Amino acid sequence: MATDILNERTGPGDLAQGLRDSVPVVVAASPFGILFGALAVENGFTVFEAVLMSATIFAGASQMVGIDLFGQKVAPWLIVFSIFAVNFRHVLYSAAIGRRIAHWGPIQRLFGFFLLVDPMFAEAERRGEQGKRISFLWYMGAALPVYVLWVAEAWVGALFGRMMPDTHAWGIDFLLPIYFLGLVMGFRKRPIWLPVVAVSAVASMIAYNTVGSPWHVSIGALAGVLLAAVFAPSIKQKEEGE
Amino acid sequence: MSMTAWIILAGALMTFLTRIGGHLVLSRFERIHPRVEAGLNAVPAAVLTTLVAPAAMNGGPAEIVALATGVVVAFLAGGMMPMFLTSAAVLILLRHLLG
Known part of the structure; x- marks a missing residue:
């Protein structure tokens, strides 16, 4: 098969590089994963529902919007629509990344698109920009730690929400804008x-x-x-x- | 199953549709027009900017100085981590100083 020639260049090294690339994302996202769990419970979610939301939606900003509207007793269809509106930008990511992962199998692509969050898109674009291939192993190495910890953090946050330190004094509420700014600067060429x-x-x-x-x-x-x-x-x- | 769980699953389905939709629609075209290509290349910077700008607008002096420091460090050092750590440190320091 023609793809075998290309696949020869992917291996454990790709997975290791992906895991390394996931570290800053995990660090930046962790406070928000925990904060989400804590806020979800405060807005009337059970611990199970908080974890379910992180595991199935896996999109921080829209999850925050979702629990906020849920706490305000907004109509269910409007909550779902707002989640859709916040995540609509993914259509653009999907179109861009689809070109870079055309060599993947159909099932691999389903997993890839499910895990296509903002930082994952940015990391994949950065790697593509450097002329490197977006292999399935690299992508999973970069995405899975973020996903697994995101789900675990919702659980931890939901359980220990009331014991959160002073998030404002430690700048935790503003780490995501800083991280997004870093990504914007990375595209300056x-x-x-x-x-x-x-x-x-x-x-x-x-x-x-x-x-x-x-x-x-x-x-x-x-x-x-x-x-x-x-x-x-x-x-x-x-x-x-x- | 609770109403909340249904809301979550409906939200998850819509989210997945946004993540696969762009690819499904765009891959129908054999050749990508240069304007579409240029537009797609601008997507990451454009979208991520919209997540930063209103946060900066709503921020106080600590937030704005932290972001400005981030821009400078990104130009000088290049990588994500130096920029991220310096900017976060400036934010924490200023919030402690300014109360």
Whole structure:
């Protein structure tokens, strides 16, 4: 089979590299995994329901939105729709990553897409950018520790929620924006990166203050992506022509 | 099964659809248009920016200085970990100092 030639280059080294790449993600996500469990119980979830949500949805921001609306006794369909809205950005990740994992089997791809969270997408794009192959072993090495610990943290947080230290003084509530900023900075070599970031930032802040959360994510992202779609190809052509 | 569990499972199904949907829809096209390609390349920076900008907007001096430090360290050091640790340290320090 043609794919065998490519598969020869993947092995235990890929798995080890994936595990190493998962470490900063695990560190950044842990406080939020625990915080989610604690807040879920506070908003009326049982410990089982908190763990079930982390295990089946596996998307931090949308889980936080979900339990918040649940605590406010919002209609079930609206909770489900809000989770969908927060996670709608994954459609874009899915389209981008699909091109990089076309060599995987169908079952492997199902697992891959299930585990496609923000940092996983960013790590896979970073690896692809370096010209390295996104092998199934590397991907699982990078994704599974994050998933397993995320589920375990919901359980720990739900059990010990009331014993949380002062999360504000230790900056725990702000670690995720810092981490996301780090990822944004990592993409700074891409074409028209600064205009895209500037337009997305302004659009998301305006949307946040007008339409409101969670739509600022989709609206802000769309503004930056449209800017790139309109201007990037012509800039690239110009550079190649020179 | 409780109503809560049904909400969670429905949310999980919708989430999975977003994670596989982009691929299923886009893989129908044989050739990707340069504009679509350019748009896709801009996706990560665009989306992740929308998760940072409102947080910065709602943040106080400690949060804003921490993020600004992160930008500077990212330019100087390059990698994720130096940036992440420095920025978090600045945030904790300023929150303790500023109360």
